[in-house]
Amino acid sequence: MTIAVRYTAAFTLETVHAGAGCPGPGEVELAPAYVGICGTDLHIFHGDMDARVSAPAVLGHEMSGRVVRVGPGVEGWSPGDAVTVMPLRWDGTCPACRAGHQHVCQHLDFIGIDSPGAMQQRWIVPAAALIRLPGSLPLDQAALVEPTAVAVHDVARAAVREGERVVVVGGGPVGILIALVAQAAGAGVRVVELSAHRRALAGELGLETWDPAADDVPRLVSEWTSDAGADVAFEVSGAAAGVQTAVDVLGVRGRLCLVAIHPHPREVNLHRFFWRELTLVGARLYDRSDFERAVALVADGTIPAGRLISKIVPLIEAHTAFHALEGGGDVMKILVDCTDDTQGVAA
Numbered sequence: 001m002t003i004a005v006r007y008t009a010a011f012t013l014e015t016v017h018a019g020a021g022c023p024g025p026g027e028v029e030l031a032p033a034y035v036g037i038c039g040t041d042l043h044i045f046h047g048d049m050d051a052r053v054s055a056p057a058v059l060g061h062e063m064s065g066r067v068v069r070v071g072p073g074v075e076g077w078s079p080g081d082a083v084t085v086m087p088l089r090w091d092g093t094c095p096a097c098r099a100g101h102q103h104v105c106q107h108l109d110f111i112g113i114d115s116p117g118a119m120q121q122r123w124i125v126p127a128a129a130l131i132r133l134p135g136s137l138p139l140d141q142a143a144l145v146e147p148t149a150v151a152v153h154d155v156a157r158a159a160v161r162e163g164e165r166v167v168v169v170g171g172g173p174v175g176i177l178i179a180l181v182a183q184a185a186g187a188g189v190r191v192v193e194l195s196a197h198r199r200a201l202a203g204e205l206g207l208e209t210w211d212p213a214a215d216d217v218p219r220l221v222s223e224w225t226s227d228a229g230a231d232v233a234f235e236v237s238g239a240a241a242g243v244q245t246a247v248d249v250l251g252v253r254g255r256l257c258l259v260a261i262h263p264h265p266r267e268v269n270l271h272r273f274f275w276r277e278l279t280l281v282g283a284r285l286y287d288r289s290d291f292e293r294a295v296a297l298v299a300d301g302t303i304p305a306g307r308l309i310s311k312i313v314p315l316i317e318a319h320t321a322f323h324a325l326e327g328g329g330d331v332m333k334i335l336v337d338c339t340d341d342t343q344g345v346a347a
């Protein structure tokens with residue numbers, strides 16, 4: 001008997017026994033090892049996405065694990081293979097897909113939001129979604145490949161070039177990963193983050209940080225860039241004040257890359273867009289090449305994934321992880337460990 005954790009209503013999770021299904025044609029059954037909790041899972045936990053998520057819903061789209069069984073017609077995968085999942089299923093027929101943008105399919109099934117996710121001990125996914133992991137990569141670190149793929153995609157969307165000056169607003173896991181990927185691309189980077197704990201961790205990773213509550217960020221950017229302003233700003237905070245900072249720091253022809261989910265429309269200083277000829281670029285998810293690059297960056301240590309993991313909790317205690325992140329406590333990334341079979345609730 002395996003267990004699964006489901007979101008049932010705002011601020012509520014339940015642990016249930018899950019029956020073992022069978023992988024159908026083109027599918028594989030996985031044993032998730034580690035599942036990361038991300039800002040989007042928190043939006044769901046808050047009830048912000050109830051219109052989209054049909055409860056009870058198994059969450060989890062950042063994961064690592066192993067293949068258990070393969071369904072009919074699946075080739076190239078065997079039991080025991082270490083994998084992560086690119087959690088996207090597209091229809092292949094809509095205008096976005098036909099234009100080659102399958103990751104923003106107009107009928108996208110984001111696995112772990114629109115369909116059951118990885119917070120369970122057995123998970124059936126399309127074989128086409130599997131991404132192979134090198135055997136040398138520890139599975140806990142591999143759970144950070146998915147958010148790293150987000151960062152790789154975002155840095156490419158913003159077309160960050162060597163020598164450019166980049167401000168990342170919001171130093172949560174995604175913001176830190178964007179900062180590290182942009183730095184690896186040769187950009188100068190500053191991270192603007194409210195939490196002292198998160199700023200300290202970013203500092204340990206070699207990133208310079210500012211506190212928007214205490215520092216005059218636009219003035220510091222102006223000094224840093226000899227009055228030019230930043231080339232690129234990433235909005236990764238999801239806060240109205242973060243949007244304002246990102247717009248305020250940009251120089252002439254600067255690019256604002258919008259990564260965070262803003263559940264409500266925000267006020268934006270459009271005069272500054274006109275005055276400085278700014279560009280706004282939306283960035284959502286990733287494609288397979290972003291994922292493969294992310295595997296390489298985590299595996300070669302460019303992304304020190306282990307340093308971002310604050311805590312690992314057993315699957316049956318997943319709720320404690322949501323509450324810890326909720327409280328804005330001293331945590332960065334929290335993983336849920338699905339492997340421990342001593343944690344099964346009494347049958």
Ligand SMILES: NC(=O)c1ccc[n+]([C@@H]2O[C@H](COP(=O)([O-])OP(=O)(O)OC[C@H]3O[C@@H](n4cnc5c(N)ncnc54)[C@H](O)[C@@H]3O)[C@@H](O)[C@H]2O)c1
Binds near residue numbers: 038150192239283
């Ligand atoms: N575009 C995508 O495909 C994609 C993918 C993953 C996550 N996201 C979104 O990206 C956002 C970030 O994800 P995360 O997991 O890092 O979330 P997070 O909530 O852990 O991080 C947000 C950070 O912003 C900081 N912050 C809040 N207000 C601020 C302000 N005014 N100035 C500076 N910092 C401020 C918070 O302290 C926090 O550390 C979320 O909205 C998430 O939903 C988007």
Ligand SMILES: [Zn+2]
Binds near residue numbers: 092093097098102104
């Ligand atoms: Zn489509």
